[in-house]
Amino acid sequence: MSEPTFTTLVSRWYEENARDLPWRGADVSPWAILVSEVMLQQTPVVRVLPAWEAWLARWPEPATLAADSPAEAIRMWGRLGYPRRAVRLRDCALAIVERHGGRVPDRLDQLLALPGVGTYTARAVAAFAYGQRHPVVDTNVRRVVCRAIAGEPDAGPATRPTDLVATEELLPVEPAAAALASAAFMELGAVLCVARSPRCGACPVESICAWRASGREAPAGPTRRPQRYAGTDRQVRGLLLGVLREATGPVPHQRLDQVWADDIQRSRALSGLVRDGLVEPVGESSFRLIGDGPPVPVR
DNA sequence: CATTCGTGGAC
DNA sequence: TGTCCAAGAAT
Missing domain, CATH: 1.10.10 (Arc Repressor Mutant, subunit A)
Structure with missing residues (x-):
């Protein structure tokens, strides 16, 4: 037998250490998973938790949200940020009702065609709600793969097609195992392999991490971003x-x-x-x- | 490919 | 009221 692979090690770690997030439960509907994914776009988990519960208590399925006003969607969104997501999520519910009989579609192309659903979210729903084998690449996965596999400090801010290919190559053949691996990659990036102070000492792949081996080289040049908020x-x-x-x-x-x-x-x-x-x-x-x-x- | 689009917490 | 960043999408 060969040594355990990167994917195997991270998946095992995930099974032992995954956070108990409600949208990961066994009885969670595709709609509830879709809502969680949209809310988690650029908003931290701790702030999404209560909003997700309240949203689904009020609109447990797409048709109920579609029947309510966009104003109410904006209000329920509260202060999660980027309120356009609330309106798009309602538009998405409308589209699900009109095009798919009120059921969240399971095909990648149909998911991608929904308002507010992009490359990441479509793949996340296909994988986590329907158990399909697709690479799911968010900022965490991109950082983890970039570091551990490519041995580079970090990727650019946007997901590239090459990121999808690199991640796909890491996925197990069996769809359910692939979906679990994707969740595991994300979790590793969210909990240990974080942007600023990665906790390599607790990482399950420290011994085979290319970035670790190269001395954890820091990101190149000053990638300046207009991150300021006050006055904008x-x-x-x-x-x-x-x-x-x-x-x-x-x-x-x-x-x-x-x-x-x-x-x-x-x-x-x-x-x-x-x-x-x-x-x-x-x-x-x-x-x-x-x-x-x-x-x-x-x- | 670069910008725009909220919010709040950790440093 | 400084900087960085958190499961992106649309244009």
Whole structure:
């Protein structure tokens, strides 16, 4: 017999050490898994946990969400961030009802065609909800494979086709084992092989990690990112939406004017919210969350 | 390929 | 009110 492979070691570690996350349960529906995946897009697990429970208690299946207003979806989204995801998730529920009879599709191409579902989420649902054999590459998997297999510090910010190929080569042939391995890769990246201070001492593949062998080389050049938040349109949008979320129905613009002093930037942010389908004008001088009441008469 | 899009917690 | 980052998607 040969030595245990990378995949075997990580899978074994996962079976012993996986966090007890509710969407990993045996009786969790594809819809519930899809909701978890969308919420987890750029939002930490600890903040998703309560939101996921509340969301599914209210909308246990796609049709129930599709029948409710986008405004309510935005409110239930709370402060998970990137509220467009809430509207897209409702659009997704509508599409599931209209195209797939209310059942989350199991084909990759059909999943990819759903609003708010991209390369990662489509594959995650196909693998975790339906047990199919697909490489599931998120930021964690990309980092783990890049380090342990390629021996490089880190990959770029975006998932590339080569990342899918490299990960696919690591998957067991048997679909269920492949899905478990994907979850294991993600877990390793989320818990041990983290971006800043990886805990290599506790890692199940420390002895065969290419990055470890090369001395844990640091990432190259200063990959600067416009990560700042204070003073950006994003912050202003968040403030505006916060007011609209707390209100019921239309809000006079005078109240919105109070959240930010700069007229130019505030107007731009508000226009952006309208353009993005999160907010709609009501009458001459009021705004509300999209669909938060009877349709606005058009003239 | 580069940008935009929230939010809050750990350093 | 500094920096980094957390299961991405859409454009």
